[in-house]
Amino acid sequence: MIRFILLQNRQGKTRLAKWYHPFDDAEKSKIENECIRIILGRDQKHTNFVEYRNYTLVYRRYAGLYFTVCIDTNDNELSYLESIHLFVEILDQFFGNVCELDLVFNFHKVYAILDEVFLAGEVLETSKLVVLQRLADLEKLD
Numbered sequence: 001m002i003r004f005i006l007l008q009n010r011q012g013k014t015r016l017a018k019w020y021h022p023f024d025d026a027e028k029s030k031i032e033n034e035c036i037r038i039i040l041g042r043d044q045k046h047t048n049f050v051e052y053r054n055y056t057l058v059y060r061r062y063a064g065l066y067f068t069v070c071i072d073t074n075d076n077e078l079s080y081l082e083s084i085h086l087f088v089e090i091l092d093q094f095f096g097n098v099c100e101l102d103l104v105f106n107f108h109k110v111y112a113i114l115d116e117v118f119l120a121g122e123v124l125e126t127s128k129l130v131v132l133q134r135l136a137d138l139e140k141l142d
Contacts, residue, residue, distance in 0.1 A: 002080075002121040003055055003070040004031070005114065007103065010064050012036045015103050018114055020121035039066055049077045060084045065100060083123050090117065090131050112138060 004023075007016035014032050023031065038050055039059050050057045052070065058080045059068040067084045071077070090113055091098040095106070103110050116131045118124060125131050 001072055001075070002118060003072075005070075005118065006032060006035060006066075006068040008032070008036045008066050008068065009100060010040070010066075012040070015065065015100065016107065016110055016114070018111070018118070035068055035070075036066065039068065048081060058084065060088075062088050063099070065103075079123075083117070083126075086126065086128060087114070087117050090128055090135075093128070093132060094135060109135075 001020070003019075003021045005016070005018040005020075006014060008014050012033070014036075017028070017032065019028065035052065035057060038052065038057065042050065048059050050059075051073070054073065055070050056073050056075070056077060057068055057070055058077050059066055060081060061067075067088065069080050069084060071080055088098075091102075091110070094109070094113060095102045113131070113135060116125060116134055
């Protein structure tokens with residue numbers, strides 16, 4: 001099960017945070033800082049999985065952004081790494097070559113996309129076409 005999802009830039013600024021486990025605000029801030037510090041401190045030759053507290057962080061870097069998913073230690077890391085890639089592909093296709101500013105200025109759309117892929121700490125949809133069709137239907141309502 002996913003505990004949280006973070007999108008952070010190389011400077012450590014959190015651009016998106018989705019929490020599926022209850023944490024208070026101080027703990028959330030502490031977790032965000034610890035996660036980016038751990039990830040930035042790792043060499044690129046290492047795997048994209050790292051133990052964090054009683055969980056596993058699965059992360060992937062795209063351009064200047066780190067996409068991080070915190071999962072239970074007994075979950076399949078590779079499936080979540082692939083889910084991160086799927087999410088990025090959907091963002092890229094929806095925004096047309098997505099960049100960090102797209103995430104900042106269209107955060108409500110990014111959260112809608114996130115909710116189409118992940119729901120209640122689990123992967124909801126694995127079909128890019130289905131998610132993009134749902135997003136097109138949502139765009140028609142605006």
